[in-house]
Every structure is written in structure tokens, then in C-alpha cells.
Amino acid sequence: MLAGPLFVREVLTAPRQLKHFLLRSGYAGALFVLLYTAAQVTFGWQQVRNVADIARFGELVFQIFTVVQLTLIVFFSVLFSAGNVAQEKDRRTLLMLLTTDLSDTELVLGKLGASLLLPGVLIGVSAPAFLFIYWLGGVSVTQIGCVLGLSVATSFASGAWGTLVAYWREKTFQTLAISLIGVVLFIVVVEGVVAVAPGTVATVGPLNPFRAALVVLDPFNVPDFARVALTGILELAGVGVALIVATVLQLRLWNPSRMMTEAKTKEEGESERTRPARTVWQHPVIWREMMTRGYGRKVALIKLAYLVMAAFAFYVVAGVPADAERILGMISPPGFALLGLSLLALMLVNTQAVTSLTSERDAATLELLLVTEISAKEFVYGKLGGIFYNTKEVLAAPLVFLGWQTAIGRLPIEHALYLGLGFLVLVGFASMLGLHFGLTYGSSRQAIANSLGTMFFLFVGIFICMLLIVQARSSFAVQLPSFLIFILGGSIGLWATLTHRNPSPALTLAAGVLPFCTFYAITSFLLGQTLGVCLFVCAAYGFTAIAMLVPAVSEFDVALGRSTLDNG
Template sequence: MLAGPLFSREALTVPRQLSHFLIRSGYVAAFFVLMYTAAQTTFGWQQVRNLGDIARYGQLVFQVLTMVQLAIMIFFAALFAAGNVAQEKDRRTMLLLLMTDLRDRELVLGKLCSSLLLPGVLLAASIPVFTLVQMLGGVSLQQVACAVAISAASGLVAGSWGSLVAFWREKTFQTLAITLIGIVFFLGVVEGVLTVTGSLSDVGIIIGSLNPFRAMARVLDPLNSAGRFSYSAVALISSGLLLLVAVLIILFTIVRVRVWNPSRTLGDMATLDENDRGVVRPPRPVWNSPVIWREMMTKAYGRKVIVIKLAYVVIAAAALYSVLTAPPNSPLVLGMISPVGAAFVSLSLLSMLLINAQGVTALTSERDTGTLELLLATDISAKEFIFGKLGGVLYNSKELILIPLLFMIWYLGQGQLTLENFIYIALGFLSLVTFAAMLGLHSGLSYTVSRTAIASSLGTMFFLFVGIFICMILILQARASFGLQLPSFLVFILGGSLGLWASLTHRNPSPALTLAAGILPFCTFYAITSFLLGQTLGVCLFVVAAYGFTTLAMLVPAISEYDSALGRTEMPKG
């Protein structure tokens, strides 16, 4: 009743869709596939009779599943909440909602609860899975309850933040970028405060509980006696503080929603002086390729993009500071990668998510505002449109590309990285960046609904990163018996291939996209194993070949899809 008719409509219509049941059942099925892969990695084909081994397996599965679910809750709650409101603004339907008799709280809570409906259903569907894992031993029901509470509170605060940013900003790219950077910045501030207060002090434990990943790690290690708080107390403090932050964000959004809207939606014409209304500006010279000119020479993504880039620079500076202040003999992060490498990977992942968001919104914003139909009436060719959009995305994201490379150049100058390895890293990074940009454009063309396109594009990138992370953990768990456990990894890789195939071939399937969906997870798996074995050339070759081929497989259909799917007949230029 507090959420109002917006949530009531969503709660009544969503269960009628077949995709709702497929996603819910597929989520649980993915958990069982992961459990099977972990079982084969841990035990292989031998018969297990020791209860202690089964309990250790249950503990391992619980650790992996809870961390993955926590990341899913935070990412998709923020993404759905931001995209739900941003779509209303792009389609100019936000004005209609503001003109109704909806109260401010009904508008804000209705949109927020509607966005959190799917993450909430997935979280509820995971509880029986966790209960089954608890029966294996090594995990208590209290730990399951704490893990679910932290995930629920984290999803709520992430969704509240995404909703606030979406009601505040006008451009979809700004909304997505500020949402992602804000989450990273919040976690970074919490960790920065802990360096001053100490993570083992009472104040440090309370402040550290604002980081849900740190609180979840404490729940997963119940025998850790650091500090005087038990893991259940830490979980309770974390859930309570995150819930308090979410409530404050929601209240602030309700108070400001009429201030931010509809004045910004209507534009800035009302603020112009009467003497300036008749001023005619001189025409600006336009290049022969008007699409890329618009992307590079105008403020198509809003005037606050510079703030987003400055926030990214601050995050990069914090990552560099953490590397400089780290002890010389620091242990490997998660036993896999050095602290410098972890900082570079974190910056690179954030860069690729932002580039992907800009790529998908470059097309969805054109469709929602109706300017895509205007482009269809011009003599702009398909190649000019696609390459113009792709070049504009890469140009506007140049700072996000250069900073990670400068990070590695600095590391090269310190003599801790060879020139050969630097070239391999640069080539692999640039291949992934191009893949992220093209995937965004491909999703924008494949899905007519902006919210679906954004969720598919960013979701594909997210699950790709999560899959790599899980695969590395399972490989380390297998250790010397990796060769015997290889068949179990094939099940995990096959599931990734099917998901990627469903995303890439949603609208216009092609043999190239099918082949790309089949080989990309296998090549990524080979690159992971080569990296863990200390090889470098093989990692670079397979990353460049696999992701480069997938980029081309999306690029070629995109050029023709611009004409066929959108109903445009290309006119030859005289």
C-alpha cells in the first residue's frame, strides 16, 4: 500500500510473463550447476565417505554462492532501479506521472519496489538452495539467515541509490555511470576510513560493516575471534546500518523528486533571458561524417560527464595510493594476483562497465527520444552510423582507457613489468574495451525496450566477470587434480556459452555469433589456466583472438541490421 499503484501493477503483470519463471528457475539451476562443478572439483569421481570432507565442500559452496549472490543483488538492484526511472525520462513519460495524483512517496517507492521485485524473488528462491547446502554440514542456519539479511539490505541500499541518481539526472549514461561510480566510491571511502581507525577495533568493525562484502566475509568465517563482536552481531549491525542508509536515501529522494522534476525535463529555456531569445548563433561547421561529429563535438551525453571522469580519476588515485602504501611482500589477492595487478584489474573492470553503458545508451537514447527515425530519413549510410557511434563511444571514454594504461606504464617504469608483458596487457585490454563498446551497441540494436537492452548488455559483462572469478577460484581449489576435474569445468563453460548465445543472438542470429558464443568461454577458460600457470603469450593471443572475433561477429550484422531491422532503405550517395 505504501508503494502505491505503480508497484501493484508491476506485481500483477510480471508473474504473467514466461520470462519471469524462466529467470527464477534458471537462477536456481545455475546454482546447482555451480554446486555440481564445485563437487567434481573437490571430490572428482571418487566415492566420499568422510563427513568432514562433505562439510568442507558445503562450506566452500556456501562461500562461493553467497559472495556471488551478494554481487548480483548489489549490481542488478542498482541497475534495475536506475534503468526503470531513466526509461521514463527518455520516453518523456515522467511528465505524465508527475501530472497524475500520485503522491511523491508513491512515485518513488513504486518505482523502487517495482525495480527490486525481480532481485527480491531471486533472493527468496535462493533460500531453499542455501538450506540444502546447510544439510551438508559446515554451515549453520544462523549463517544462512545472516547471509540472506546482508544481501537483502545491500540490494535495498543499492536500489535506493540508483533510484536517487535516476530521479536526479536526465541522461541515461550519466545515471548509470554515477550509480556505478557511487557504489565503488562508497566502498572505497569505507575502506579508507578503516585504514585510520583500524579494522580490528570496535569502531573499525562497526564502520567496516557498511561494506557488505567485508561483513559477508565475517559471516563466512565464524571462528574468527578478531574483535569482540560475533559474526551474527556483525551481520545484524551491517544489515541495520545499510537499512538506515537506504531509508535516508529514500526520504531524501521523496523530498527532492518535485524539485528535480519536471524543471530539468523541460529544459533550460525557461531560464533564458528575454534579450537572448532572439539571438541567432552562427552555424558550426559539420564534418562529412555527422554522426561522429555529434558524438565528439557536442555534449550529447550531458554537461556533467566531466564530473564522472573526475570521480574516476579520484578512484584511480586511491587505487594507486593503496598500491604505494602496500607492504613490499604483500600476499597475493585471493591467492591469484598481486596487489598491483588487482588494482589494475579493478580499474579496468570499472572502465569496461562504463564504456559498455555508454555504448548501449548511445543507441537507446536515440530510439527513446525519437531521433533515430530522423536519422533513417537522411542519407547517412549504415557504416557511417555504426562506426560513428563506436568511434564516439571510444573517444568520449578516452580517459577511462588511458588511465589503466598509464597505470601499467608507471609500473613498467618501475622495472617491475617487462616490455613484453606490457605489450600483452595493452593488447588484451584494448581488445576487451572494444568488445565492451561493441556489445553495448549490439544490445541497443537487438532490444527495442531500453531497460531490457541496458540490462542485457551490462548483465552480460557482469556475468562474464563473475564467471571468470568463479572459474579461477575453482581451478585453485582443484590444484594438482585439475586434469582429472576438467570434465566438470566443461559443464560450467557450456552453461556460460548458452547464456552468451541467448544474449548475442536475441534478434538476428547468425552462424558467426553462434560460433563466437561457443568459443569465447572456452578461450577465456584457456586464458585463465594459462595465466595461473605463469604463461603470458597464450593469454594475450587467446584473449585478442576470441574477443576480437566476437567483436567482428557483432559488428558485421550491426551494419546490415541498421537497414533491415529498422526499415531503412539505404540510398547510394551521389
């Protein structure tokens, strides 16, 4: 087999695991819960006998399913492919694979296939849900086929990119950050080329899967949507093949020569000192986070890429008139730019936080801290200080954007203060969430997946709620019954992840309150309120962050879920 034994092993072992079954069934269940919620929001409890209304409802649900699935597929494909290889590097097992008789092609395709197995299964699970929408009307089989084809091609290209970055970079934080920023930067570049040269929209435009999907969702204005979708599928597949070929050709140059060279340099440094020893601060944890290159030498390039995207957002917003049309009927273009910068910044902060713990665990240095004089409080606060210090440039960009919009008179000072305070609270939540999962999950792969997955699903859930509320145009009291199942499902999932190995009443309360407060904040925002949104966001996410912080700074046994006692 071309993919080799790595892929075969994943195919044989993954379906036997309970979590694989839960993900398959959970995704199908989530789609139908979303379908039910959309039906309740659109029709309520009234009987609908008009075929045209049912067809319009089917078209609406198809649009929501398409956007949600493409977003999930991009995220999961990049995360799983990058994290799968990064875990092998952190555990130093990649060197063992390189010494076997596996070819370079088997190593690359095997890891890629194993990583894309779950996204591929999710795409297959979604097919019956899309066919059910076809029975409602308003959607053709050709449209469904185009969306599924775009999902497969997008998953392949995203996974190939994550695999290339993971084999290229050494540190997990660099791998995940470059993978996420690379995907966003790719879409920004495609849209920039289309904006500068409109004549390339037919050739370059389909490289953005969301642009191609929007064409499929609008068949009356674009009759040849199938051709556009096919162009996007072929182009994305070509990008994926090119990335795989590049990874196969560079595999032996990136690995293991670099690791062996670094090890040799360290050995030489022990025998011959090239510079005087540096003075360690009284608190060594935060000194290590701030004054060393524990996260690699290319972190500055990651920050530079983010700042380039921020500068592009500043440039685009500067040319948008003050009375521009709202995007999706919800948010102004400057607000959309601020939202994008803030979400990416929060994802990077969360990535920095969770990898700061998983790197310690994989390097077998976390257990060493248990026999030192460093307390849990000093360790956690040192890690938090390092997270904020290492991401200060990323965090500054949204705040500078707020100051700029306030200075030119587009944003009142009161609203700017609310936005700034809410953003800082979310930064604290994202950083503490990463540390919490890094401490409570023994597997680095599970910690990273749960941490980034929780952040991602919060964003996706908020986006879906906003779409449905805008569609219904009703108040909080009217909307709440329709969203109870959706919110309760989110609460249960959040509770299961937050209380893993370390349950507490505070975390249980936070998991139950957070989705309701978030829903109220969304509804209040769409109704034009400001102070209430800020208060509920700060209260809900601030309390959750404190609920995760208190057990982490108490004792190592509590923070690690009493793993040290379990290990004897």
C-alpha cells in the same frame, strides 16, 4: 498501500511473464550447477564417506554462494532501479506520472519496489539452496540467516541509491555511470576510513556488505559474527531510508521544473540566436558525439570520480611491498588494482555504447536516420569514435598504471605489452557489445539490461572459474570435464543474447568458442603462462567484436534486425 499502484501493477503483471519464470528457475538451476561443478572439482568421481570432508565442502560452497549472491544483488538492484526510472524519463512518461494524484512517496517507493521485486525473488529462490548446504554441514542456520539478511539490506540500499540518481539526473548514461561509480566509491570510502582509523571497524566496517559477509564466513575467528552482521543490516537499511527520504523531498525540485526550464530555453534559442551557428563536419554523427553535450553536462564529474579512485589505487599500490601476499591466492595486489580499474572502465565503456543507441531510439531520432544519406557504416563508426573519445580519460588510467609498473621494474615490458593489447581488445569488445544490443533490442530497458548483464556475467563467471581452479590446483585437461556444464550453460546464454533478432553463423560460433577460450586463458594464467593468455583473449573477444561489427555496418535493416521492413 504505501508503495502505491506502481508497485501493485508490477506485482500483478511481472509473474505472468515467461522471462520472470526463466530468471527464477534459471537462478536456482545456476546455483545447483555451480554446486555440482564445485563437487566435481573437489572430489571428482570418487566416493566420499568422510563427514568432515563433506562439511568442509559445504563451507566452501557457502562461501562461493555468498560472494556471488551479494555481487549479483548489488548489480541487479542498482541496474534495475536506475534503469526503470531512466526509461520513464527518456520516454517523457515521468511528466505524466507527476501530473497524476500519485504522491511523491508513492512515486519513489512504487518505482523502488517494482525495481527490487526481481532481486527480492532471487534472494527468496536462493534460500532453499543455502538450506541444502546446511544439510551438508559446516554451516549454521545463523550464518545463513545473516547472509540472507545482508542480501536484503544490500538490495534495499543499492536500489535506493539507483532510484535517487535516476530521479536526479536526466541522461541515461549519467544515471547508470553515477550509480555504478557511486557503489564502488562507497565501498572504497568505507575501506579507506577503516584503514585510516582502525577503531571504527566495528561501526563503519559493516557498511561494506562484503566485509560483513566475510566476517560471517569466518565464525571461529569472529565468534560474535551475528552482531557484526546485524550491525551491517541495520546500517545499510538506515542508509537506504535516508536516500529514500532525500529522493522524496527533492523529487519536485528535480522534476519537472528542470525539464520544463530546458524546454523553455530551447524555444527561446530558436527565436533569438545567442551565438553563431557552429560548422558541422562532413561526418555529422561523430561531430555530434565529440563536439556537443549529447550526454549531459556532468559527464566530466563522472570521469573525475573515476580518476579519483584511480589515484587512490595508485597511492595504495605504491605502499605495497613487491613480495606481498597474493589476494585469494590468485593475483598480486598491483594486479588486483589493475583488474578493478580495468573492469570498471569496461563497464563504463559498455554503458556509454548502449546508451548512445538507446537515447537515439527513445528520442525517436534513430528512425529519422533511415531517411537521411547517412550510411550504416558511417553511423556505427561515428558512434564507436564518439565512445572512445568520450571515455578516453577512463581508458587511459589502466594504461598509465601499466606504464608505471613497467617503469619501476615490477612488470616486464613483454607482460605489459600483452596486458595492454588484451585490454584494448576487450575495450573494442565492450563497445561493440553495447552497440550490438542497442541496435537489436527494441526496448531500451532490455538493451541496457542485456548489455550490462552480459558484461557482468562474463566477469562473475571468470571469477568463479578462478576460485574453483585455485581450489583444485590442477591442469587444463583435468579441469575441463568438470567445467563442461558450467561452460556450456554460459555458451547457450551468450548465444541467446547475441543472436536475438539478428542470428548469424559467426555470432553462433563466437558464442560457442568464447567461454572455452576464456576458460583456457584463465587456466593458462594460473599456470604462469603469458603469451597464450594474450593470444586466446585477443582471438576470442576480437573475433566476437568483428562478428557483431560486420552486420552492423552492412545495412540498417540488417543492423536493426530488419525492423524497418517489419514496420513497413
